[in-house]
Amino acid sequence: MSDIAVDLDRLAEWSAGQGLTLRKPLSANRIGMGQSNLTYLVTDADGTRVVVRRPPRGTLLQSAHDVGREFRIMSALQDTPVPVPTTIGTAQPGEIEDDVPVVVMGFTEGLVLNEPGDTDGVPLDVRHAIGIDMARTLAKVHAVDLQQVGLDDLASHSPYGPRQLKRWTTQLEGSRTRDLPELDRLTQVLQANVPSDDTITLVHGDFHLRNVILDPDTGAVRAAVDWELSTLGDPLADLGSLLAYWPQRGDGPSYLFDAAAEPGFPSRDELTAAYLEASGRDGATVPFWHALGLWKIAVIIEGVRKRAMDNPSNAAKGGPPPAQMVDLLVQRAWRVVDEAGLRA
Incomplete structure (x- = not known):
């Protein structure tokens, strides 16, 4: 089986119908470190580059890997202050690939921090600016007028915390590779401390x-990419997710991408302050959302491990994450929960 899960000849034919000429032969390389949807940089004979994204191979969990949905979101954001790639089109099943949709977008030139060493040569002041602008970009996402951009019906407007806990608990049960008692106990603590705030944004x-x-x-x-998990919900959940993915000195090992722990990058407290200043929001529930962010990443990683076990071709470069990654994420979440005094 080819490592490239996109029919490049059919892609060229489909693109012509979208007003985009891709001259054969096309070449493709898998890009990014994502282990959910598969993303490829496709280059034609003239050097024109596009990004192509499709669901992974194998059996998919219901509602997961919806590339058409994330394409709709990026298309809706084209004329807003939120930076996103230029969208080109969605190929329905049978047009490029027989069994799944495929989305195509423009290539955004820029710095991508994916692997250790990618920050080499990035000045300390630029490193700091990266974190601060990421926090401010989140505030832009949360300021989007849902009705104006046509995303008001993207998802339920019911309270977000219970929806997230229900969704990801269900996902865990469909992708569990082993018993995880500490993760299950953490779920109970989060369920007992869901914030009552019903603010809903993108x-x-x-x-x-x-x-x-x-x-x-x-x-x-x-450009902000990978909108697969985008929905309508509490804006502080996004901040909590950013904090969960933002290691800093003193955290210990986590198997997460640890660039943010290098000199120059802002601390989690600085990220929080920058976001709250840009958004004007109150941060009282940030610890809950930080813990939930770590919990959700642990659930996602467990799903990544299950998909790689079922079909090794779904694993990104370097293979699937180790089981210890899930355990360490759960331990970090427990530290956040304990420091905030959250109890079941």
Whole structure:
């Protein structure tokens, strides 16, 4: 089986119908570190580049890997202050791939921090600016007028915390590889401490260093990518997710991408302050959302491990994450819960 899960000849034919000429032969390379949807940089014979995204191979969990939905979100954001890639089109099943939809978007040039060493040569002031602008970009996401951009019906407007806990608990039960008593006990604590605030905005759902394309000179966010988990919900959930993905000195090992722990990058407290200043929101419930963010990443990683066990071709470069990653994320979440005094 080919490592490239996109029919490049059919892609060229489909693109012509979208007003985009891709001259054969096309080449493709898998990009990014995501282990959910598969993302490829496709280059034609003239050097034109596009990004192609499709669901993973194998059996998919219900509602997961909906590339068409994330394409709709990015399309709706084209004329807003939220930086996103240029959208080109969605190919329905049978047009490029027989069994799944495929989405195509423009290539955004910029700095991508994916692997250890990618920060080499990035000045300390630019590193700091990256974190601060990411926090401010989140505030832009949460300021989007849902009705104006046509996303008011994207998801339920019911309280977000219970929805998240229900969704990801269900996902865990469909992708569990082993007994996880500490994760299950953490679920109970989170269920007992759901905030009562019912603020509803657009949320990205998976906002972190690997999901942004940056200006290498200023650190500004040129594009936020990977909107697969985007929905309507509490804006502080996005901040909690960013904090969960933002290691800092003193955290100990986590198997997460640890670039943010290097000199120059702002601390989690600085990120929080920058976001609250830009958004004007109150941060009282941030610890809950931080803990829930860590809990959700642990559930996602367990699902990644299950998909890689079922079909090794779904694993990104370097293979699937180790079981210890889930355990360490749960331990970090417990530290946040204990420091905040949250109890079941």
